Amino acid sequence: MSRTQEAILAAYAELIEELGSDDVPFRLIARRAGVSERTIFRNYATRVDLLLATAAWIERTVxxxxxxxxIFDTPLAIRAAMxxxxxxxxxxHVVAETTMRGVSGAAPSPRRDLLEQMVDAEIAVLGDEERQAIVAxxxxxxxxxxxxxxxxxFGMSRGDIADAAAWAAEAVLDPIRSRAGRHSA
Known part of the structure; x- marks a missing residue:
């Protein structure tokens, strides 16, 4: 990613937070990034391209x-993410809505590959259906x-969301703990 692209994506993310909308005018993004509107369009031909790139950038950086x-540490990681x-x-919201809308190229579950690798490494005895259900x-x-x-x-608070997500992940993992080659609970 070029410095120009990084500046555009960072500017867009900042403006989304400030203005509360992902429909920020390109002229504001250009001004904040210190580039021309034409430079934005050269890098991101459509608003969808810009939104998709920004959501991916947010996931990678923010x-x-x-x-x-x-895999048994996953509930703690999920809690921290929440x-x-x-x-x-x-x-x-931008990250969630981009992936939920199924915008072309968005990965609905960006950590799927990592989860699959950890399950395969630690709980090799799972059948395909059970493995798929756990990873999903x-x-x-x-x-x-x-x-x-x-x-x-549900209008849940930060702590309640974090606790609920971590609890749900524990509930998924508890039935398979005894079959794991390694425990990190």
Whole structure:
């Protein structure tokens, strides 16, 4: 990613937080990034392209996570993610809505590959269906979309969201703990 692209995405994210909308005029983004509107369009041909790139940038930079060393540490990582989404709600909404809308190229479960690798390494005895169900449940819980749903639909507080998501992840993992080659509980 070029410095120009980084400046554009950072400016857009800042403006989303300030203005409370992902429909920020390109002229404001250009002014904040110190580039021309034409430069934005050269890098991101459409608003969807810009939004998708910004959501991915937000996930990589703003919501950067410490990797879990074990699948059984995932509930703690999910809890920490929920807290970080709550600290930057406008950006969490952008990430969640971009992936939930199915915008071309958005990864609905960006940590799926990592979860699959950890399950395969630690619980090799799982059948394909059980493995898929566990990874799907954890990937769904480990998302901005989960934070948004719990906030919007239930009006839960930061701590309650973090606790509920971590508890749900523990409930997914508890039945398979005894089959793991390694325990990190």
């Amino acid at each position: 919501f950067l996570r410490q990797e879990s060393s074990s 807290v970080s989404y709550d600290r930057r709600p406008e950006l969490a 449940a954890l990937a769904h819980l480990d998302s901005a979309a989960t934070w948004v749903a719990l906030r919007r639909e």
